[in-house]
Amino acid sequence: MTSADTARAPRLEAITAANLDAALGVRIRPDQEHAVAPVVKSLAEAYVHPGAAWPRLIVDDGRPVGFLMAFLDIDWRQDGGSVLRSGLWRLNIAAGEQRRGYGRFAVAAVAAEIRRRGGREMYVTWHPGADGPEGFYRGLGFRTDGETSGGQTVGVLDLEPRTGGAGV
Template structure:
């Protein structure tokens, strides 16, 4: 989480860090990116999405991750976004099933070996 907080400080213009709590217990952390320049095929587009999502191991499977993603989606909609982006490392133990189960679809892009997913917010 220290790395994430440092990145949020350095990228304060696009970072949206949030602690995920249940009552008085911290159960996770998320950081979204808002209106970030996304370099694509030599060009640049502006995108918003989920930069980082960490749920404590003992808290996984309890709906906190879904809550976090839905919270980011609500904030992006409030800001007028029509798409919500996320990337993940492919692999058997990765979060691909989680994101696809929430309605994200692979858009065919790969960024630094990570799969890019997008959720339509319309």
């Protein structure tokens, strides 16, 4: 890989005053709007869940191509912390930037952050149905066990190396 390739590799940026408008400008395809909240709602949720939400702008070659928000060590059952989980809360890839590897990059980046913090599993939820992202997440190694959350399918990815390798 050359230095030019490295300069053009996608990267994550923390949301700041300098890139807030760029983050708010990330728009998914209209036919996907029923399945994922807009960036503005994610940022509002990050504000009311400080420390648990990890919002990031996905940038490639100086342009915003997506937005993600991870959740880190949240009280999944909301019962005082009996089950803490980390994972991908939101993934919004701009309509004109889809199918270019940015979603895979985002999932791998969140997995790396969870590993860095000592996590062994990564969770995600998705809108079920033919128009949902189930195939994308399963293709990355997420598995399901029938659990749902808020009407969405819960997927989990093992982050520890296993025989046959781990996902992402």
